[in-house]
Amino acid sequence: MCLAIPVQVTELLDDDMARVTLDGVSKVISLALVEDVRIGDYVILHVGYALNKLDPGEAGKTLALLDEAARVTEGARP
Amino acid sequence: MKYVDEYRDGKLARAIAATIAAEVRPELSYRFMEFCGGHTHAISRYGIEDLLPANVRMIHGPGCPVCVLPVGRIDDAIKLARRRDITLCTYGDLMRVPGSQGSSLLKAKAAGADIRMVYSTLDAVRIAQAEPGRNVVFFAIGFETTTPPTAMAILAAQKKGLSNFFIFCNHVLTPAAIQNILESPDVRALGNVRIDGFVGPAHVSTVIGTRPYHAFAEEFEKPVVIAGFEPLDVMQAILMLVRQVNSGRHEVENQYIRAVTVDGNLKAQDFVAQVFEPRDSFEWRGLGMVPNSALRLREAYARYDAEKVFAIETVQAEDNPACECGAILRGVKKPADCKLFGTLCTPETPMGSCMVSSEGSCAAHWTYGRFRDYARQETQRHEFEQKAAS
Amino acid sequence: MNANPKPGVARLKFRKLDIMNGRVDLSHGSGGRAMAQLIAGIFHEAFANEWLAQGNDQSVFGVPAGRMAMTTDAYVVSPLFFPGGDIGSLSVHGTINDLAMSGARPLYLSASFILEEGFPLADLQRVAQSMGEASRAAGVPVITGDTKVVERGKADGVFISTAGVGLVPAGLDLSGDRARPGDAVIVSGSMGDHGVAIMSCRQNLEFETRIISDSAALHELTAAMVEACGPSLRLMRDPTRGGLAATLNEIAQQSQAGIRIEESAIPVKPEVAAACELLGLDPLHVANEGKLVVFAAPEAAQKLLAVMRAHPLGRDAAIIGSVVEDSHHFVQMTTGFGGGRIVDWLSGEQLPRIC
Numbered sequence: 001m002c003l004a005i006p007v008q009v010t011e012l013l014d015d016d017m018a019r020v021t022l023d024g025v026s027k028v029i030s031l032a033l034v035e036d037v038r039i040g041d042y043v044i045l046h047v048g049y050a051l052n053k054l055d056p057g058e059a060g061k062t063l064a065l066l067d068e069a070a071r072v073t074e075g076a077r078p
Numbered sequence: 079m080k081y082v083d084e085y086r087d088g089k090l091a092r093a094i095a096a097t098i099a100a101e102v103r104p105e106l107s108y109r110f111m112e113f114c115g116g117h118t119h120a121i122s123r124y125g126i127e128d129l130l131p132a133n134v135r136m137i138h139g140p141g142c143p144v145c146v147l148p149v150g151r152i153d154d155a156i157k158l159a160r161r162r163d164i165t166l167c168t169y170g171d172l173m174r175v176p177g178s179q180g181s182s183l184l185k186a187k188a189a190g191a192d193i194r195m196v197y198s199t200l201d202a203v204r205i206a207q208a209e210p211g212r213n214v215v216f217f218a219i220g221f222e223t224t225t226p227p228t229a230m231a232i233l234a235a236q237k238k239g240l241s242n243f244f245i246f247c248n249h250v251l252t253p254a255a256i257q258n259i260l261e262s263p264d265v266r267a268l269g270n271v272r273i274d275g276f277v278g279p280a281h282v283s284t285v286i287g288t289r290p291y292h293a294f295a296e297e298f299e300k301p302v303v304i305a306g307f308e309p310l311d312v313m314q315a316i317l318m319l320v321r322q323v324n325s326g327r328h329e330v331e332n333q334y335i336r337a338v339t340v341d342g343n344l345k346a347q348d349f350v351a352q353v354f355e356p357r358d359s360f361e362w363r364g365l366g367m368v369p370n371s372a373l374r375l376r377e378a379y380a381r382y383d384a385e386k387v388f389a390i391e392t393v394q395a396e397d398n399p400a401c402e403c404g405a406i407l408r409g410v411k412k413p414a415d416c417k418l419f420g421t422l423c424t425p426e427t428p429m430g431s432c433m434v435s436s437e438g439s440c441a442a443h444w445t446y447g448r449f450r451d452y453a454r455q456e457t458q459r460h461e462f463e464q465k466a467a468s
Numbered sequence: 469m470n471a472n473p474k475p476g477v478a479r480l481k482f483r484k485l486d487i488m489n490g491r492v493d494l495s496h497g498s499g500g501r502a503m504a505q506l507i508a509g510i511f512h513e514a515f516a517n518e519w520l521a522q523g524n525d526q527s528v529f530g531v532p533a534g535r536m537a538m539t540t541d542a543y544v545v546s547p548l549f550f551p552g553g554d555i556g557s558l559s560v561h562g563t564i565n566d567l568a569m570s571g572a573r574p575l576y577l578s579a580s581f582i583l584e585e586g587f588p589l590a591d592l593q594r595v596a597q598s599m600g601e602a603s604r605a606a607g608v609p610v611i612t613g614d615t616k617v618v619e620r621g622k623a624d625g626v627f628i629s630t631a632g633v634g635l636v637p638a639g640l641d642l643s644g645d646r647a648r649p650g651d652a653v654i655v656s657g658s659m660g661d662h663g664v665a666i667m668s669c670r671q672n673l674e675f676e677t678r679i680i681s682d683s684a685a686l687h688e689l690t691a692a693m694v695e696a697c698g699p700s701l702r703l704m705r706d707p708t709r710g711g712l713a714a715t716l717n718e719i720a721q722q723s724q725a726g727i728r729i730e731e732s733a734i735p736v737k738p739e740v741a742a743a744c745e746l747l748g749l750d751p752l753h754v755a756n757e758g759k760l761v762v763f764a765a766p767e768a769a770q771k772l773l774a775v776m777r778a779h780p781l782g783r784d785a786a787i788i789g790s791v792v793e794d795s796h797h798f799v800q801m802t803t804g805f806g807g808g809r810i811v812d813w814l815s816g817e818q819l820p821r822i823c
Contacts, residue, residue: 003116004307005079006079006080006081006337022079030198030230033227034343042081046224047197049226051223051281051284051285052337055335055337059081061335062085062314062333065314066094066314069093069317070090070093070094073097073099
């Protein structure tokens with residue numbers, strides 16, 4: 001379940017709200033469920049609320065692990 | 079799209095597929111259940127099955143809150159919407175779910191009920207504020223991902239002093255559902271449905287953390303890998319599960335480290351605990367009564383509880399007897415095993431909820447994957463003909 | 469070819485309408501002076517052509533030798549005004565496009581208006597002016613029309629119903645059942661722009677985007693395609709409601725064949741993809757109003773592609789796949805990720821998802 005997508009915070013608004021963008025499309029959403037969000041941060045958006053902050057460091061680690069997994073059979077592949 | 083496109087890279091996908099193929103033991107068969115409907119949808123939409131070796135099979139689990147909503151609760155929502163004083167707000171997913179006697183929210187709307195599709199609970203609260211003469215009821219569904227937004231809506235309504243905002247609460251809990259599947263007689267008995275591991279839900283886990291999954295991993299000795307939402311996340315999680323099975327481990331691993339932590343979102347959990355409490359049991363379509371699997375509003379918020387305020391008495395409604403949603407939600411049967419699939423039951427005329435929600439096993443298979451049934455049939459026929467000829 | 473209307477027809481004089489504050493009322497539909505005043509003040513002004521100025525219930529034109537194409541359409545879009553267009557320009561473009569898809573040269577249009585009581589005259593003027601401009605820019609006049617008024621609540625501001633006639637070049641026979649295995653499938657540009665532009669205006673789905681509707685008249689593009697590759701063309705269709713998915717499935721059914729496409733070949737603007745992600749929609753199911761799909765003999769594909777790309781409305785044209793033998797008439801797609809899936813008809817109305 002749960003269509004959620006990482007979006008970038010571009011403006012902080014009153015009442016715990018914020019403007020976020022995804023490739024040029026913007027939306028105003030609620031930050032009530034997260035803390036310490038700054039402009040430029042990425043958050044996971046679900047039904048109009050930010051559920052969590054996305055950790056860029058961990059994202060990088062995942063990509064590195066994916067690369068590693070991809071290279072396991074590199075030599076053996078036709 | 080940053081943090082999205084990188085995890086959809088086709089070249090990496092083929093490489094990881096090769097790794098999975100190299101690491102599976104040919105004498106074993108690996109059966110993994112992806113619990114979350116979002117993963118079911120991703121697997122179908124990207125055709126991930128085509129990239130997995132033949133001895134790795136994905137079983138689609140019941141993690142689709144639309145699919146598991148019992149017919150009786152849809153009927154309740156329709157009854158509410160038909161009342162002249164009520165405006166029913168709902169997520170788009172629910173509009174076409176079949177109720178009793180072929181009814182649905184979409185049909186009720188066509189017949190004049192004030193039903194409004196919203197993207198967020200924020201919109202429902204806004205409507206309540208803008209139209210004080212209407213009783214605005216929000217049809218709340220979803221697992222732990224979607225529950226915090228409902229909690230926030232109630233707290234917002236309270237803060238704004240709204241007396242015309244209500245929640246019809248159908249929130250359900252993931253751990254209870256997984257437990258129910260693992261304990262079902264079909265699964266426990268040998269030779270029926272064997273599940274070797276779980277792909278854990280992505281966004282439910284951002285809220286609840288990885289801690290709650292340890293109990294299953296230990297008690298049922300099954301590995302659980304929490305996976306992100308994108309297709310490469312799913313493939314990496316499958317690789318991690320294969321490795322666990324090969325080394326006889328049954329641990330909880332987190333593939334979605336960029337968004338999931340051990341504790342989860344404590345702020346969201348606190349808001350949910352403030353507003354909701356567990357129900358003793360709740361009916362799940364296809365699974366029957368499941369204990370400790372759902373939430374209701376606490377007494378302190380009774381004034382927002384549509385069930386209390388509008389005296390809802392849910393009548394258990396029966397599914398079409400030929401509908402195999404129950405078996406399909408448990409992973410015991412496949413969509414093609416259901417006699418109604420593709421004949422009486424299609425996305426235009428859904429008989430059961432597995433077909434209505436785009437994440438449901440049947441809808442996903444129909445919309446993205448049914449061409450494989452014919453390919454399989456043709457391969458089998460071809461093999462048969464070859465054998466007969468020789 | 470085009471019979472010119474009688475010159476020197478006296479224009480009937482009427483009192484000026486109060487465009488700024490006036491609203492449509494039931495008298496405007498009753499056939500009396502008020503209706504004549506409305507027609508002259510708004511429609512004749514906007515379309516400014518001699519056919520309409522004659523003030524007859526019909527317009528007469530010479531019928532050229534050969535075959536004619538005729539089409540009819542209704543426009544009920546809401547909101548009436550959206551980024552990149554409005555119901556007026558949309559109705560002109562859409563009708564012209566239906567004719568253009570047969571390879572026809574569009575000649576004339578008719579337009580009939582159902583107006584809701586209370587509809588602001590200023591908005592009606594805006595719609596009519598927009599139609600007039602679109603019609604002039606395309607070189608296809610609106611030569612006859614009709615106006616009715618219904619009570620408040622029975623029409624969404626205005627509904628427009630059109631018809632169009634055109635001339636089909638000799639020897640050209642495009643039809644949905646003509647696709648054959650091996651044929652190339654080409655789209656004229658990015659998918660999903662119009663639907664996303666409309667959705668961005670819908671209540672409770674508010675999102676901000678720079679995407680504008682792609683509403684455009686395609687007859688000059690199709691004329692170039694027919695001139696260069698006429699004998700190699702099987703069919704053309706514009707993927708409006710239901711998007712590319714609906715169009716491909718329609719053709720697969722009509723031609724009794726299968727279609728195989730590559731997701732990575734289908735042009736989709738990043739903002740359109742992003743909006744669809746946010747709402748849980750599939751761009752292949754989202755409407756287009758200024759794009760076409762063409763099926764052509766494989767040996768003509770490259771030449772056709774070059775001709776399309778040379779035209780401003782076909783700049784982003786791309787070959788997306790081909791027709792195959794398939795008794796199930798599936799439209800199958802290889803995803804960007806590498807796996808396979810089918811592209812099915814849209815089920816019901818496309819509703820934004822949370823799941």
